[in-house]
Amino acid sequence: MNRTRIQVDSVDQLHNPRRPSPxxxxxxSRFFDLVFRSTVIRLPALSLACLLVLAPAxxxxxxxxxxxxxxxxxxxxxxxxxxxxxxxxxxxxxxETMREILxxxxxxxxxxxxxxxxEAATRRGILExxxxxxxxxxxxxxxxxxxxxxxxxxxxxxxxxENRVNQTIVPQDGRTSDVPDILSxxxxxxxxxxxxxxxxxxxxxxxxxxxTRAIEIRARSVPADTRLDLYRxxxxxxxxxSSLSSRFVVLEATAPDQLALDGPIDGRYHGFFxxxxxKSISHAHPGATLREIFAGVGQELARLQxxxxxxxxxxxxxxxxxxxxxxxxxxxxxxxxxxxxLGREPRLPWAAVLPRTPTEGSLVKAVLLGAAPGSKxxxxxxxxxxxxxxxxxxxxxxxxxxxxxxIAHLDWKSHPxxxxxxxxxxxPTKAPxxxxxxxxxxxxxxxxxxxQILSRDIVNxxxxxxxxxxxxxxxxxxxxxLTADGLQVVGQFAQGGPQTTDEISRLLDRSSKAxxxxxxxxxxxxxxxxARVSGRPSxxxxxxxxxxxxxPAALHVRKAGESRAPENSLQLEVRANxxxxxxxxxxxxxxxxxxxxxxxxxxxxxxxxxxLRATDALLVPDSLQxxxxxxxxxxxxxxxxxxxxxxxxxxxxxxxxxxxxxxxRLHAVSSAGARxxxxxxxxxxxxxxxxxxxxxxxxxxQLVSGGGPAEAGGTSGSASAxxxxxxxxxxxxxxxxxxxxxxxxxxxxSVTLQIID
Numbered sequence: 001m002n003r004t005r006i007q008v009d010s011v012d013q014l015h016n017p018r019r020p021s022p023x024x025x026x027x028x029s030r031f032f033d034l035v036f037r038s039t040v041i042r043l044p045a046l047s048l049a050c051l052l053v054l055a056p057a058x059x060x061x062x063x064x065x066x067x068x069x070x071x072x073x074x075x076x077x078x079x080x081x082x083x084x085x086x087x088x089x090x091x092x093x094x095x096e097t098m099r100e101i102l103x104x105x106x107x108x109x110x111x112x113x114x115x116x117x118x119e120a121a122t123r124r125g126i127l128e129x130x131x132x133x134x135x136x137x138x139x140x141x142x143x144x145x146x147x148x149x150x151x152x153x154x155x156x157x158x159x160x161x162e163n164r165v166n167q168t169i170v171p172q173d174g175r176t177s178d179v180p181d182i183l184s185x186x187x188x189x190x191x192x193x194x195x196x197x198x199x200x201x202x203x204x205x206x207x208x209x210x211x212t213r214a215i216e217i218r219a220r221s222v223p224a225d226t227r228l229d230l231y232r233x234x235x236x237x238x239x240x241x242s243s244l245s246s247r248f249v250v251l252e253a254t255a256p257d258q259l260a261l262d263g264p265i266d267g268r269y270h271g272f273f274x275x276x277x278x279k280s281i282s283h284a285h286p287g288a289t290l291r292e293i294f295a296g297v298g299q300e301l302a303r304l305q306x307x308x309x310x311x312x313x314x315x316x317x318x319x320x321x322x323x324x325x326x327x328x329x330x331x332x333x334x335x336x337x338x339x340x341x342l343g344r345e346p347r348l349p350w351a352a353v354l355p356r357t358p359t360e361g362s363l364v365k366a367v368l369l370g371a372a373p374g375s376k377x378x379x380x381x382x383x384x385x386x387x388x389x390x391x392x393x394x395x396x397x398x399x400x401x402x403x404x405x406x407i408a409h410l411d412w413k414s415h416p417x418x419x420x421x422x423x424x425x426x427x428p429t430k431a432p433x434x435x436x437x438x439x440x441x442x443x444x445x446x447x448x449x450x451x452q453i454l455s456r457d458i459v460n461x462x463x464x465x466x467x468x469x470x471x472x473x474x475x476x477x478x479x480x481x482l483t484a485d486g487l488q489v490v491g492q493f494a495q496g497g498p499q500t501t502d503e504i505s506r507l508l509d510r511s512s513k514a515x516x517x518x519x520x521x522x523x524x525x526x527x528x529x530x531a532r533v534s535g536r537p538s539x540x541x542x543x544x545x546x547x548x549x550x551x552p553a554a555l556h557v558r559k560a561g562e563s564r565a566p567e568n569s570l571q572l573e574v575r576a577n578x579x580x581x582x583x584x585x586x587x588x589x590x591x592x593x594x595x596x597x598x599x600x601x602x603x604x605x606x607x608x609x610x611x612l613r614a615t616d617a618l619l620v621p622d623s624l625q626x627x628x629x630x631x632x633x634x635x636x637x638x639x640x641x642x643x644x645x646x647x648x649x650x651x652x653x654x655x656x657x658x659x660x661x662x663x664x665r666l667h668a669v670s671s672a673g674a675r676x677x678x679x680x681x682x683x684x685x686x687x688x689x690x691x692x693x694x695x696x697x698x699x700x701x702q703l704v705s706g707g708g709p710a711e712a713g714g715t716s717g718s719a720s721a722x723x724x725x726x727x728x729x730x731x732x733x734x735x736x737x738x739x740x741x742x743x744x745x746x747x748x749x750s751v752t753l754q755i756i757d
Contacts (some may be wrong), residue, residue, distance in 0.1 A: 010588070025458045054144075064715050070197065072330065074099070074110040075133050077116045077126060077694040079149035082291065084175040085222045090262040090269035091148035092117045092595050093368075094204060097270070098146050100368040105282060105329055105349040108144070110422035120151070123171040123179050123217040131189045142331050143199040145191075148271050150174075151205030152181055152209035153224040154231050166231065169205055170222060170483030177676050202269040206260035206314035213440065213486025216467050217263035260314070261485060265304065266428050267372035270466065273314070276300035280423075282330060282369075283523060291325040295530070296320045303521075304751050306514050306555060308484045309469065311552070313755075346385040346422075348524060353379055353421040354397070363396060363406040363423050370523075371398050371406035376690075378524050378697040379410070381537060382420035382677040389526055389651075390744020392697045396423055407490050413698045424522040426697055430690060431515035434460040435508045438468035440486070444678065449495055453479060455505045457679055458512065469511065481507060509679075510591040514644040516686045517587055518578050520693060525747035527578055529649040533751060534571035552642065552752040558635045564624040572645070574618040580649035581656035582618060585663050589641030589755055592670050593682070594664045596634065596645070603631035609653055636755050644755040650746040656697055662689040 058272035076096035099115060116129050118509045127464045130145070137143055150170040162525070169180030175181075191201065206221040261272045270278075280296030281288075288296075297316050299302050305313040318325060349519075351366035363371060378392040378600035401407070439447055448471055451461070462468050470490065471482040481491040481504060491507050495501040531554040558568035574582055584597040597620055598610045606629055612618045621630035622674055636643075662685055669681045 015653060021562065026578065044295040049392060070138060070142065071112050072106065072114040072144070073133060073141045073196075074108055074144040074146070075129055076113065077121050077129070077147045077149070079118060079121045079170075079172050081118045081172070082150065082170070082175075083173050085150060085170060086218065087393055088149065088218055088220060088262045088266075089216070090271050091204075091220075093269055094148035094271050094278075095146055096273040097368050097370075098144075098274070100365060101278055101282050101349045102144065103331065104351075104369075105346060107345045115714065118172060122173045123137065123182060126171055126182060127186070127190070130187070131517045134190060134193050134195075137194055137196045139195045139197060141196040143194060143196040144202075144330070145200070146202040146204070148204040148220075149276055149639075150220055151203070152179070152222050154181065154183070155224070155226075155228055156384050156741075160429055166223070166225075175225065178230060180227065181225055183231065200329060202274070202277070204260060204274045210262070210723055212259070212362050212439075213266075214263070214468070214471060214483070214484055216269075216384050217261055217485040219259040221259070222700070249526045254680055259485075259487075260736055263308075264486070265307075266370055266375075267467075268367070268370070272301070272304060272317075273297075276304065279523075280388070283305035283525075284329075284348065285526075285528075286345060287328050287737055289326045290318065290329060292309075293329055294325075296641040299530075299749060302752060303518055304721060305552075305752060306511075306518055306750065307469075309490060309511055310483055311488050315551075339354055346387070346528075348387050348424045350380075350384075350387070350422040350424050351377075351389075351406070352418060353410075353417055353423050355417055356407075358416050359410050359412050360399075361396070361408060361417065362402075363398070363408055365407040366398070366423065367401055367404045370428065371401065373398050373400055375406075375425065376694045377423040378426045379405075379412070379417050379421050382422065383417060384422050387422075387424050387524055389522075389524060390699060391694065393417055393421065394698055395426065395694055398429075412502075418419065421674075427523065427690065427694060428519055428521055428685065431512065432460065432517045433512075433679070434458060435470065435510070435512050436460050436462045436466065436468045437470045437472055438462050438464070440471055440473040442474045450474065450479055450578050453495070453501050453504060453510075455501060458508045469515075470508065479504070505655050506591060510587060510589060510641070513591055513593060513682065514587040514642075516683070517593070518648050519586060520686070520690060520748060522693070522745075522747050524697065527576060527651065527745050527747045528578060529574070529576045529580070529647060529747045531572055531574045531645070531647040531749045531751050533566075533753075534573045535566045552754040554754045556756045557637055557640070564633060564635070566624070568635065569624050570636070571624060572618075572620050572647070574612065574620065574647055575616075576612055576614060576649050576650075576747075578614050578745075580612055580614075580651060582607070582612050583656050583663075584620070584651070585646045585648065585659075587644045587646075589639050589643055593663060593666045595660055595667060596673035598633060598660070599630040603629060606630045609748070610700075611655060612649070640755050643755060645751040645753065647749045648746060649748070649753070651743050655693070655746050658692050662686075683733075693746065697745060729752075 076095035076099055078091040078093075080092050082088075087528040095115060095117065099108075099110075099113050102113060103110055114129060114133070116125060133143065133145070138660045147169055152168050152170050152174075154166045154168055156164045156166045167184045169184075169187075171179070173179045187201075188722055191199070204220065206219060211219055213525060263269060263272065264273070276297045277293075278291050279300045284296060291563070294316060299315070301313040304310075349369050351369055351371070353361050353363055355361040356628050363377060364587050366377070369667055375398045377396040377398070378387070379394050379396055379600050380387055380392055392413075393415070394417065396408035398408045408423075437454065437456055439450060439461065442450065454461070454472070467484075469484055471484065471486050473480050473482065474495075475492075479493050479495055479500065480489055481493075482489055491503065493503055509664065555570060557566055558564065562568060572584065574584075576582075582597065583595070586594045586596050598607075606622070607620075608619065621633055622628050624633065648656070648659050650659070666682055666685045669685070692757075
């Protein structure tokens with residue numbers, strides 16, 4: 001094994017007597033180099049946002065003493081306002097959100113969480129903060145470091161790197177005067193001396209130098225720095241460790257040819273990767289492993305894919321020794337402080353509720369947890385930590401935002417909420433009823449023609465400072481519909497004629513309905529539901545890496561006489577961590593809303609009522625061969641395009657019936673006539689379902705003897721639940737997660753398909 005000799009003149013603390021051996025420094029240097037360099041080698045365009053986790057057996061783990069108490073520490077760095085490079089919009093929001101999640105969900109005390117933003121996040125400020133973190137941390141501590149901002153590159157004149165490129169993060173004063181970026185090796189040499197038992201370092205930045213066409217969606221990268229003399233003074237290397245340390249794993253958020261993006265999500269700007277990571281760690285169960293966190297990031301990116309109409313989203317990659325994939329993200333820490341919350345972490349991040357009137361109150365700092373006008377929250381008593389579904393005191397609907405707080409309408413079930421009650425996110429804000437579209441640069445005459453083409457029943461034309469879901473430009477004689485970042489062409493149409501209007505309206509209408517269905521999402525659920533196209537792995541092996549497959553599954557239209565196969569007939573695999581009733585809904589490429597499962601064609605013995613046991617995997621249909629047990633198939637026919645499938649799982653049959661009855665009515669409406677005329681009915685139907693699913697948080701469901709999830713009946717379209725006799729032939733214990741009963745709960749997952757000829 002070669003040793004690495006590193007000289008960093010700008011970091012005085014390298015001469016600290018506690019510095020590590022050359023071996024430990026080299027290991028971390030090699031690790032950062034692997035993260036950055038491996039992406040560049042494969043393709044010239046690089047984008048990277050990665051999570052580096054230093055497993056519990058860290059460099060100085062041998063020095064630890066079991067009797068020494070530990071704390072959880074965090075350093076969160078976010079930069080929007082750069083001095084000399086383009087600004088970003090979501091970096092500071094990223095780290096503020098992560099601070100709120102760490103403190104309300106994971107037991108990080110605020111006095112041990114350092115926030116370094118904008119003017120404070122200079123090169124000197126970042127390096128000094130890292131050094132202080134190293135000095136303060138003890139062998140029993142857990143450490144979390146997060147960087148959101150620009151990344152870049154600089155030529156490696158030493159010849160150490162195979163691709164002759166060093167990767168960097170750009171400090172707030174980067175590219176000014178004689179201020180160099182911070183090399184990955186500089187980070188490595190500091191972090192190699194960290195004595196914590198567990199540490200996680202998140203870098204949400206990219207290095208491709210790419211750009212987007214949208215004003216509100218920006219790439220987190222700047223062109224390579226050409227001031228090579230600055231970097232010769234900053235760091236030099238001789239040799240590099242040739243093997244990956246068994247102590248480390250890496251979560252990369254993007255493939256080499258993809259951009260790490262910064263844009264508006266649910267009304268607030270974030271890095272796409274950090275947003276997905278924040279959602280995954282917010283709602284993961286206590287002790288969730290890196291493998292589970294990784295899966296959650298991929299699922300959230302799949303939801304964002306539909307929201308932003310991307311043909312595909314970046315592919316997260318989890319690298320490292322497979323044994324470490326099943327370690328928790330944050331190691332257990334015992335604190336000497338009796339008042340510490342360590343070991344008693346709440347199941348979800350929460351916001352304090354301060355009632356103003358009997359029906360209005362403030363959700364303190366709820367904006368940091370995703371509060372936006374129209375979002376739904378479940379309210380629990382003061383001190384609550386489990387946030388049991390169905391047992392909330394009531395709900396809160398956000399009306400407006402004030403200085404980081406959310407002012408909400410309070411809907412209490414029996415008594416007004418006491419001060420200090422806790423609110424947890426329940427459902428995101430609903431999708432806008434009309435699709436926000438921005439026109440890019442074009443002549444006044446072209447603008448008038450395009451405006452006439454766009455249906456005002458579906459489209460809301462927005463200005464340059466308002467988030468848009470689509471962009472429109474004119475190229476030659478064609479009108480082009482582009483994704484929100486302006487990088488992908490969704491559709492290209494000749495100007496003039498009703499066909500152009502119809503085609504654009506179809507695409508926008510489908511997008512709107514898919515977004516509305518995806519906004520039916522229960523952030524407080526204890527149910528974990530996964531869905532994927534059968535035969536297609538949710539993750540792929542690539543060397544030592546697991547790669548999440550976020551690209552839509554492609555199915556082609558089944559031709560007459562063609563045998564059914566996975567390429568032309570859909571088969572889904574669904575799994576859950578509790579006994580649930582499964583409902584599968586499809587928004588097809590023409591904008592139709594369909595109930596795929598249960599359906600009127602299936603055999604009576606094939607998963608009656610859609611009941612799926614936690615021990616089973618639901619394969620639906622069970623086979624593509626003639627005479628299958630399901631009694632039906634899912635074949636696709638024109639028109640071509642994208643389909644969004646939403647899989648709902650509920651612990652009680654009453655909730656499942658509400659979803660199914662609503663979708664059946666929406667299908668009838670969408671099949672009845674002109675698309676523009678159906679919009680009000682579709683919007684009203686989905687909004688009604690949204691309110692019904694919100695009610696589940698407070699009503700609960702009475703468990704019944706017999707088996708499976710609680711059976712409950714009710715009139716069609718009503719969310720009210722009644723206890724009824726056992727309606728299925730199934731038997732067994734009531735549904736539970738970790739031995740705890742589950743009732744009044746529901747969750748959802750998504751699958752995206754691309755239907756081709």
